[in-house]
Amino acid sequence: MTRVRQFSIVSLRDLLVASGPTLLAAVAVAVLAYIWVDPAPPRQLGMATGQFNSAYEEFGRQYAARLARDEIKLSLQPSLGSRDNLQRLLEGKVDVAFVQSGSTEDGEAARAGLLSLGSLFTEPVWLFLREPAGVTQLTDLRGKRINLGPEGTGVPRLFRQLLDANGIGPGELEIGALENTPATVELLAGRIDGLVFSSAPEAPLIQMLLQTPGIKLFNFTQADAYTRRLPFLTHVVLPRGIVDLGRDIPAQDYHLIAPTATLVAREDLHPALMGLLVKSAGEIHGKAGWFQQQGQFPSPKYTEIPVAREAERYYRDGPPFLQRYMRFWLANLFERLWVVAVALAALLIPLSKIVPPIYVWRVRSRVYRWYGELRKVEQELETIAPEDREAAREGLLLRLDDIEERVNHISIPLAYAEELYRLRSHINFVRERVRGTIDQHGMALPQGLMRK
Numbered sequence: 147m148t149r150v151r152q153f154s155i156v157s158l159r160d161l162l163v164a165s166g167p168t169l170l171a172a173v174a175v176a177v178l179a180y181i182w183v184d185p186a187p188p189r190q191l192g193m194a195t196g197q198f199n200s201a202y203e204e205f206g207r208q209y210a211a212r213l214a215r216d217e218i219k220l221s222l223q224p225s226l227g228s229r230d231n232l233q234r235l236l237e238g239k240v241d242v243a244f245v246q247s248g249s250t251e252d253g254e255a256a257r258a259g260l261l262s263l264g265s266l267f268t269e270p271v272w273l274f275l276r277e278p279a280g281v282t283q284l285t286d287l288r289g290k291r292i293n294l295g296p297e298g299t300g301v302p303r304l305f306r307q308l309l310d311a312n313g314i315g316p317g318e319l320e321i322g323a324l325e326n327t328p329a330t331v332e333l334l335a336g337r338i339d340g341l342v343f344s345s346a347p348e349a350p351l352i353q354m355l356l357q358t359p360g361i362k363l364f365n366f367t368q369a370d371a372y373t374r375r376l377p378f379l380t381h382v383v384l385p386r387g388i389v390d391l392g393r394d395i396p397a398q399d400y401h402l403i404a405p406t407a408t409l410v411a412r413e414d415l416h417p418a419l420m421g422l423l424v425k426s427a428g429e430i431h432g433k434a435g436w437f438q439q440q441g442q443f444p445s446p447k448y449t450e451i452p453v454a455r456e457a458e459r460y461y462r463d464g465p466p467f468l469q470r471y472m473r474f475w476l477a478n479l480f481e482r483l484w485v486v487a488v489a490l491a492a493l494l495i496p497l498s499k500i501v502p503p504i505y506v507w508r509v510r511s512r513v514y515r516w517y518g519e520l521r522k523v524e525q526e527l528e529t530i531a532p533e534d535r536e537a538a539r540e541g542l543l544l545r546l547d548d549i550e551e552r553v554n555h556i557s558i559p560l561a562y563a564e565e566l567y568r569l570r571s572h573i574n575f576v577r578e579r580v581r582g583t584i585d586q587h588g589m590a591l592p593q594g595l596m597r598k
Contacts, residue, residue: 226298
């Protein structure tokens with residue numbers, strides 16, 4: 147190894163040693179900031195959906211497929227419906243779920259730590275009846291056998307509110323609690339007079355019943371009045387021919403009342419995942435449909451549950467800047483690194499003023515410590531009696547030769563070589579003093595005084 151290369155390595159080693167504590171502190175702060183200040187999003191979520199063949203179930207599968215593109219596994223949990231989903235959220239069994247508007251009282255969701263990620267779609271109240279039932283208004287339901295579904299859905303609570311608004315008591319009709327699919331079988335078999343769904347029109351059972359002969363859809367001609375009495379409802383119209391234009395199904399416009407389906411999450415859900423779910427909601431529910439215009443959903447409106455700040459920001463400003471051009475995990479990594487960068491800047495700026503002096507002291511200390519050895523030789527020379535100096539000179543000169551030999555093996559950065567050469571000149575200065583050729587000021591002594 148050449149001397150120049152050796153000096154370069156020594157310089158690098160000195161720099162690393164001087165800056166080592168600072169670098170270690172910076173790494174420790176960066177790691178703590180990365181882990182604790184903004185933890186990484188989990189890679190698995192739980193979602194409560196709905197009954198078999200329901201719109202909730204179908205949309206749950208679509209969410210799972212979209213999140214899988216970003217390497218997040220969405221575990222779907224079938225449920226009875228909105229009320230059951232709400233209970234699972236409260237118990238912490240799932241992270242996110244579909245909940246129907248009107249399922250909670252004002253302030254109840256906020257106290258329970260639940261947040262809305264936005265309304266997704268309208269869920270009209272579909273009251274399907276057998277034509278022989280002869281029902282034209284809700285008061286005609288007295289004495290009929292109507293299936294409202296299990297109590298875990300939002301339908302029984304909602305429809306009882308409608309019955310109460312019409313002055314119909316729960317005991318004035320026979321209410322069933324079958325799930326959607328078996329209830330449909332009972333209706334088609336004629337064992338019940340009607341059934342109630344509250345679902346998006348994409349649900350397979352809705353599509354089938356709208357085209358089944360002998361089954362009619364109830365027309366809420368007083369829809370506007372219902373929306374005034376129950377503010378969480380909206381008035382929607384099923385246009386004539388929307389199901390099948392060629393066969394003119396349905397053969398008239400139907401007025402329906404509709405709550406909205408809301409994507410509800412626990413407040414401890416990672417903010418990045420909230421934004422990702424809102425983005426997925428836009429891809430799934432943002433198109434035009436039977437009851438909505440292009441871009442009407444998802445929306446922060448139509449819900450009594452407080453909207454998460456991350457969702458509000460997404461609706462207002464769109465996706466985060468980096469997520470517009472990068473994959474989710476890469477964008478999230480860079481967004482989190484901003485926190486690390488701020489922490490590092492707060493630490494490195496003051497420490498950067500300490501490292502250079504430490505580095506200079508470390509390099510120069512290798513040279514300066516030999517001045518202590520030179521000073522010892524001089525002090526010893528001064529304490530020797532003049533008559534004994536001749537005998538002591540040989541030993542002091544050997545000590546100086548040893549010091550010079552060891553100094554010649556000092557490795558320091560080339561930028562500080564001047565310090566080394568100055569030391570060597572001072573060694574020679576002390577050697578001449580020992581020999582008696584110069585005084586302590588470097589002045590030449592008279593020839594007669596040199597050996598005295």
